[in-house]
Amino acid sequence: MRVLIVDDSPVLRLLLRSVCEDAGFEVCTADSGEQALTLLESYTPDIVTMDVHMPGIDGYETTGRILERYALPVVVLTASANANDAVTAMRALAVGALAVVEKPRGLNAPDFEQRIDELLRTLRSLAQIKVVRRPRPAAQPQKTSPVPKPILQAAPRLVAIGASAGGPVALKSLLQGLQQVPPWPMVLVQHISTGFLPSFCQWLASLVSFSVQIAEDGQLLQPGVLYLAPDGKQLGVNAEPRVQLQEGTAQQQFCPSIDHLFNSVARRLGNRAIGIQLSGMGRDGAVGLAELRRQGALTLVQEPGSAVIDSMPRAAIDMQAACQILGPEQIAATLNALARQEATEQAGKGGGASCTTTLKS
Incomplete structure (x- = not known):
C-alpha cells in the first residue's frame, strides 16, 4: 500500500x-x-x-x-x-x-x-475504498429531474438520518437546501472519530438557521432541532419521542449505530417517521431502514452516484429499503414539500395525513 x-x-x-x-x-x-x-x-x-x-x-x-x-x-x-x-x-x-x-x-x-x-x-x-472526484460546481446550475411526490401514511413526528464516510458532503447539501426550520425533530447518527463530535456539531450549526445539539438521555425531542448521537452511546427514541441512550454491546460493530437508531424509530414511531440513509462505507443502517419501510415510514436513500462512498446507500437499495432514491438536494426538496404540506394542513385545521404534493426541482 x-x-x-x-x-x-x-x-x-x-x-x-x-x-x-x-x-x-x-x-x-x-x-x-x-x-x-x-x-x-x-x-x-x-x-x-x-x-x-x-x-x-x-x-x-x-x-x-x-x-x-x-x-x-x-x-x-x-x-x-x-x-x-x-x-x-x-x-x-x-x-x-x-x-x-x-x-x-x-x-x-x-x-x-x-x-x-x-x-x-x-x-x-x-x-481500498473507491471514491469519486469532486469537481467544483459549474457556474450555471444544472437542471435536475423532478422529484416524485412522496406518499405518507401518517404525518411524520421525527426524521432519522444515518451517515458515515462522505456523509458531511451530503449533509451540507441537504441541510443547506432546507428552506425553513423543519417542523419535526431531526436525529443524526454520523460515524466520526471519538473526540471530534463537538467540532462537528459546531460546524453543522454554522450551516443552518436552527439549533444543533448533542443528544442527552431522556431529552424530549423538539421540532426544529437537529440532535447528534453522542460518542460511545447507542441512540434510540421512545414514543413521546424522548432520547434513549444505551451503552454499546460487543455484538454491535458500530457505536453509535445507524441500525440501532432506525430500528428504535421503527418500533416506537412506525409510519410516523422519515428515514434517510446517506453516503458511507459498509452496511450500517440498511437493515434498520428496511424495517422502517416495512412499518410504513417514508425512507429516502442517497442516489449512489452522488455519494462520496456508495456502499451504504447500495446496501439499503439492495435490501429494498428505499421508497425513493434521490440526491441530497432532492432529499431537501422532499422535506421542504412535506413541511409546506404540514403547514398548509395546520393552517386549514385539516387532519388529513397523506401527502400528495408534487415536488419541482
Whole structure:
C-alpha cells in the first residue's frame, strides 16, 4: 500500500514515515499542499494523510484540489485539542475527506500506541475504498429531474438520518437546501472519530438557521432541532419521542449505530417517521431502514452516484429499503414539500395525513 503523507512538521513527517514503513507501507512525503499537488502529477498513492494548518494552502484547500483532480481517499490528521485545527478538519470532511484522526503526540505520550493503532487501522480500511472526484460546481446550475411526490401514511413526528464516510458532503447539501426550520425533530447518527463530535456539531450549526445539539438521555425531542448521537452511546427514541441512550454491546460493530437508531424509530414511531440513509462505507443502517419501510415510514436513500462512498446507500437499495432514491438536494426538496404540506394542513385545521404534493426541482 502506498501512502502520501502531507505535513509541514519535519518531526511529524519522520514519525509518520517510520510508523507507516514499519507497517509495510510504501511512503512518500510532502511538506506543503503545493508540494503534494506537484508530487501527485507523477506519483499515485493509495491514500493521502493531510495536515490541516500548513504554510501556503491549508489542508482544507489542498484536499479540495486533490479531489477535483483525483479519485483518492484522504484522511485528515489533526490535534483535537486545537479548535482551529478541528474546524479546518470539518471543512475538509465537507469537501470529501473520508475521516479525521487525531495525530500521535509523540513517542512518550501515554496514548501513543492507541493513536498509531487507530491511524493504521483507518488507513488500511479506507485505502481500498473507491471514491469519486469532486469537481467544483459549474457556474450555471444544472437542471435536475423532478422529484416524485412522496406518499405518507401518517404525518411524520421525527426524521432519522444515518451517515458515515462522505456523509458531511451530503449533509451540507441537504441541510443547506432546507428552506425553513423543519417542523419535526431531526436525529443524526454520523460515524466520526471519538473526540471530534463537538467540532462537528459546531460546524453543522454554522450551516443552518436552527439549533444543533448533542443528544442527552431522556431529552424530549423538539421540532426544529437537529440532535447528534453522542460518542460511545447507542441512540434510540421512545414514543413521546424522548432520547434513549444505551451503552454499546460487543455484538454491535458500530457505536453509535445507524441500525440501532432506525430500528428504535421503527418500533416506537412506525409510519410516523422519515428515514434517510446517506453516503458511507459498509452496511450500517440498511437493515434498520428496511424495517422502517416495512412499518410504513417514508425512507429516502442517497442516489449512489452522488455519494462520496456508495456502499451504504447500495446496501439499503439492495435490501429494498428505499421508497425513493434521490440526491441530497432532492432529499431537501422532499422535506421542504412535506413541511409546506404540514403547514398548509395546520393552517386549514385539516387532519388529513397523506401527502400528495408534487415536488419541482
